[in-house]
Amino acid sequence: MKIVILGSYAPSLVTFRGPLMQDMANMGHEVIACAPESPAHVVAALNKMGVVYRKVFIERTGTNPMSDLKTFFSLRELFLELQPDIVLSYTIKPVIYGSLAAEAANVPNIYSMITGAGYVFGNSSSKQKLIKVVTVPMFRAALRTNTKVFFQNPDDRTLFLDMKLVSGDEQCVLINGSGVDVDYYWETPPVTDRIVFLLIARLIREKGIFEYVGAARLIKKKYPDVVFNLLGPFDTNPTAISEEQVREWQDDEIIDYLGETTDVRPFIAESSVYVLPSYREGTPRTVLEAMSMGRPIITTDVPGCRETVIDGKNGYLVPVKDVDAFVETMERFILNPEIIPVMGRESRRIAVDKYDVRKINEVILDAMGLSCG
Numbered sequence: 001m002k003i004v005i006l007g008s009y010a011p012s013l014v015t016f017r018g019p020l021m022q023d024m025a026n027m028g029h030e031v032i033a034c035a036p037e038s039p040a041h042v043v044a045a046l047n048k049m050g051v052v053y054r055k056v057f058i059e060r061t062g063t064n065p066m067s068d069l070k071t072f073f074s075l076r077e078l079f080l081e082l083q084p085d086i087v088l089s090y091t092i093k094p095v096i097y098g099s100l101a102a103e104a105a106n107v108p109n110i111y112s113m114i115t116g117a118g119y120v121f122g123n124s125s126s127k128q129k130l131i132k133v134v135t136v137p138m139f140r141a142a143l144r145t146n147t148k149v150f151f152q153n154p155d156d157r158t159l160f161l162d163m164k165l166v167s168g169d170e171q172c173v174l175i176n177g178s179g180v181d182v183d184y185y186w187e188t189p190p191v192t193d194r195i196v197f198l199l200i201a202r203l204i205r206e207k208g209i210f211e212y213v214g215a216a217r218l219i220k221k222k223y224p225d226v227v228f229n230l231l232g233p234f235d236t237n238p239t240a241i242s243e244e245q246v247r248e249w250q251d252d253e254i255i256d257y258l259g260e261t262t263d264v265r266p267f268i269a270e271s272s273v274y275v276l277p278s279y280r281e282g283t284p285r286t287v288l289e290a291m292s293m294g295r296p297i298i299t300t301d302v303p304g305c306r307e308t309v310i311d312g313k314n315g316y317l318v319p320v321k322d323v324d325a326f327v328e329t330m331e332r333f334i335l336n337p338e339i340i341p342v343m344g345r346e347s348r349r350i351a352v353d354k355y356d357v358r359k360i361n362e363v364i365l366d367a368m369g370l371s372c373g
Contacts, residue, residue, distance in 0.1 A: 001085040001370070002030045006075075006094040008060040010035035011262070013053075014045045016115075016178045016285060017090070019357045020364060025050035027370065032082060036060065041262065054078065058093050061236045063131065071097045072104075079105035086368065090115050092135070099142035111368060112143060113150040115178075116282035116304060117159060139165050148367050152177045152282035155303030173367045176307075177283025179357030185292035187348045188269045192337045196227040197330065198271035198295075200264055200286040201278070203232055203246065205239035208277025208300065208321075215277075215326040216254050223334055231267050233260040268293045272340055273333050279320055281305050283355075292351040296343035298329050308355075314346035 003024055007013050013021070013033045024031045031051045036058045043053045057074045059067045071093065079087065079102055089098035090113035102110045143149055143166050150173045151157040157174055160166050197216075201207035209230070216228035234243060249255045258267060264286070268274070274290035274297050281304030287297055291308065297315030299305040309315045316332070318325040333340060 002032070002082065003086045003088065004032045004034060004079070004082060004084045006034045006056070006087060006089040006098040008035065008058050008091045008094050010037040010039055010042045010053075012091075014042055018045070018049065019179070019181060020361050021046075021051050022049045023361050023365065024370065027365075029370070032084070034078070054082075058097070060091075060093065061238065068093070068097065072101050075101035076104045079107055085109060086111065088113065088368075096135070096138050096142040099145045103145040109368070110146050111148050111150065112146050113152070114156050114160065114282065115152055117156055117280055136163065136165070143167075143171075146171065148173050150175050150364060150367070153304045153307055156282065173363065175360050175363050176355050177288060177304075177360070178285055179360035180285070180288035180292045180351055180355050181357050182292045182352050182355075185265060185268075185289045185351075187292070187294040187345075190295055190340050190344050191270060191272045192340055194225060194227065194272075195223075195334050195337065196229060196270060196272045197275050197298075198229045198231065198267060198273070198290070199275050199277075200231045200267070200290075201276065202235045202237070203230075203241040204235050204237045205241065206237075206279045207232075208279060209241055211277040211321055211323050211326060212275060213249055213254055214323040215330060217252075218323070218327050219330055219334070220254060223331075226330075226334060228255045229258055229267065229271065230255045231258040231261065231264065264289060265293065268295060271295060272337070273298060273315075273330070275299070275326075275330075276305060277318075277320070277326060278302065278305055283307065288351060288355050291347035291355070294341075294344035294348045296333065296340055297347060298326065308350075310346070310350070314343050314350055 005017055013035055021031050032054055033046050033051050034054045034056045038055045046053045058071050086109045087102040087107050088111040089095045095112040099110050149166050149171055157172050199212050219226055246257050250257055268290050274295045276284055276287050276299045280302050283304050287308045297309050300320040301317040302320050309317050311317045316329045318329050
């Protein structure tokens with residue numbers, strides 16, 4: 001079969017969908033990956049998998065309706081040219097415009113992956129509310145075209161069912177996130193001679209960056225030798241954090257900003273505990289990577305995050321936006337470093353049992369009617 005995978009951020013094709021596309025290519029299918037940007041290292045990685053890259057027009061965070069209309073027509077033109085048997089889209093704009101364009105181009109099998117409800121379903125600002133009013137009916141129209149819709153956590157599936165964005169439970173397939181390659185993210189001993197907290201995320205408010213910094217500020221007053229590392233790219237999201245703000249935190253010696261990277265493993269290896277104070281996720285990939293490498297997790301008791309932690313076993317769940325709760329939980333690890341490797345081993349066990357990417361890909365491929373062997 002000819003299969004198109006459509007995303008809104010080219011590097012995510014490799015990091016999030018790479019193992020799935022590799023499996024598809026290994027099975028003899030023709031796989032074409034599409035996104036708005038085309039960094040050379042992404043194209044090279046895809047070509048190595050046997051996947052063809054096609055650049056498409058999508059403004060990932062823009063709200064200009066004319067640009068979105070251009071996205072729809074350009075995708076329809078691409079699908080008419082390629083005549084794929086399957087289109088699988090993920091993230092909001094690819095799901096909406098990819099699904100609608102695929103239907104307009106008479107693609108016989110259309111699938112979407114919901115990787116998190118995110119900014120669009122928020123109500124914290126008038127802009128968010130307006131975007132939600134516009135986007136919800138578009139989601140409903142787009143997903144009506146889908147054979148199956150993949151959800152990365154049960155809360156998002158329930159939300160979409162309650163809002164009647166999908167036709168019914170039979171259209172929904174629940175998967176354990178994007179999964180993690182447990183061989184690539186091998187287990188390493190956590191740092192325990194000093195305490196190093198790590199957060200990896202796009203630098204946007206919804207990832208809980210301000211809560212992380214707030215907790216770090218309070219902890220450092222009492223434990224100045226504790227390290228708070230922050231790794232990840234700056235973003236164009238409406239709630240993006242500025243470079244000036246991050247420099248200010250660094251100048252105040254609250255956090256160490258490590259920039260961005262294509263390989264997070266060395267940074268996880270140099271950490272004690274992984275922290276993600278996110279407001280909501282599909283299933284957070286960075287948490288799975290840290291779990292696979294044997295790190296305890298501190299994250300929020302919100303959709304997507306709560307599924308990764310058995311509270312008190314491989315980490316702790318804390319209320320969203322509760323800086324004091326993060327401080328209290330971090331202090332447990334500071335005062336009891338002996339629990340770090342114990343909880344880290346439990347994280348690794350859960351990653352292997354529940355989040356191995358091979359197991360998740362089997363579910364996806366089976367739902368799409370693609371034989372694994």
